[in-house]
Amino acid sequence: MPFTQSSYQVRFEWGVDGLARLEPADVIVAVDVLRFSSTMADAVAEQPVALERARLWSTNGAAVAAAASRVGAGPVVLLGGIRNAAATARAVMTLQERRGDRTSVSVIAAGELTSESRLRFAVEDQLGAGAVIAALTDLGIDHSSPEAAAAAESFRALRRGLRHLLIGSGSGRELADGVVSTDRMLADGIRPAAVEECAELDATDTVPVLRAGTFEPFA
Template identity: 40%
Template structure:
């Protein structure tokens, strides 16, 4: 575990924010709760799944055989590729009853971004929550409840996944083609949908009195506050969203930009997200 006293550890703050797996390692020491944010589409899909009673096991995508082995161990199934029948990384694939009535056990959901981060945090001794625009207020309330249960200040690390992908169509096209995760050295692309969702969660935490935010978290919060009324348009016009719309997933984009539409807060327990 890295040293939180480094200049980038944000150790003095209760609410921290960084990007990607490396960022998670920087701000993890001393944290009690980690919120993973990957709006288009992993954490939004997890929220939709758990809202419909479907537990989800995150998988980092780089080993499809490992995903199948995990599904077998959990007594579940591996999500299909986007565009195929059944539950997939497409959030709306979990919203039709026919998508989940036949499911037995957790769905292993491969994702090179949010899924990879969540999977890496499974055994780190922290509460791991899936956050999105849809459940940002519910996430804040859950964190407040956890703090009240602990009876002392709870440190929150919020991690935006961004896009570990290069090229015009990024991970969405890679998922459509069935390829594996981006290489570990593939740089993270800044994703405004994740930036705004992190800011929305920080905004909800501040409203509940959890407001000792790092500069990084404060800037994300200010971005959301200043752009709140344009957030849906901005996310829908982002590169990530345009990529999805061009592939026929406009409904996923609309679904992901609905603010405070869900009360469920998926929590990672024994490697599986459930309510």
Template identity: 60%
Template sequence: MPESPFAQTSYQVRHEWGVDALATLAPAHVVVVVDVLRFSSTVIQSLEGGDAVALDASADAVSLNGAAVARAAADTGATVLLGGLRNASAVAEAVMAVQRMRGARTSIAVIAAGELSSRDGDGRLRFAVEDQFGAGAVIDALGRLGIDHTSPEAAAAGESFRALRGAVRHLLTASGSGRELIDRGQRDEVLAAAAVDAASVVPVLRDGVFVAF
């Protein structure tokens, strides 16, 4: 059976959206899951406080799309990292460490989780601008370390972050996801998630638990 033209096989850095991305893309050695509001940022904050986070620890974790992507990624046997705006450079450094440990060229799939739309119960994946920027920040950081053989999809995400980096804080608070959380009284959480490279912690999934890389 011929390989899918959407597999991005020939590229070291690949990018797609949602759980289905794991079936669409060629298998990668490392999968970086990006769910900026709120899964990635919440787990990063917990690890900063010294607490490991079980993937299935709560009903909230199960309902988040990022958790579903991480679970599916773990089933592929890849090293699963959580990334976002807060820890993009640290994630790139962790990928470099994996490549050094492997002693070989390492493929990376950067998966933007997006959000599942509940309108009309259709369960369609909604483009989430915060995840676009989070994925782009990770891809940009990888490029700065020399891991820059990117697919067109990954290159577009990286360039969108670079072009709008100075406006990311405003764009997150003005986005649909950001406004939804702000309306719930969680403005500080949105602002924290928008702080580029404010964290050095990289969550890695080991035996169903996120720990610091």
């Protein structure tokens, strides 16, 4: 199967369908930078958050995480992004050390669903996934597929402009224009991360991990 990326330790794909194309991995990192990954990284530092609760204010990120939890023999499912890229890589390294064996990692960019239910490329998720893959490479987990390597290098090349890129992206402008409502998140007691916060590289050491249907801090 040419699209499984099975010969590589670090893999990269888009959305639930992309996840299904990959060989099952030991660790799956879901990346949905604007709102989901960034907000959850801060929220679970204060309290566990049930997946079903998170679904109320997230579409793609929650869907990828839920699908990831059902892959293969039950991988460890983490949420990563720009805000916690280095911490996510350290969590993967910790898991590899605990297993005492080479650990495969699939990094899945959530993307954005259009009104026609088609997956749209989202530059913020490309950069977030690239940040995580670059951080893995820095720790020596660097046997990356071409797809993963390209994501990492795009992040390295553009990292100085993260704030500008996220604010100017289609998704960032959509949030700024109030097209995407945050009422549900606010009513649920969770403050949504601002676009500028989502662009803050390694601003938090918290990595959400999905265990028994609930996100909690990785430890």
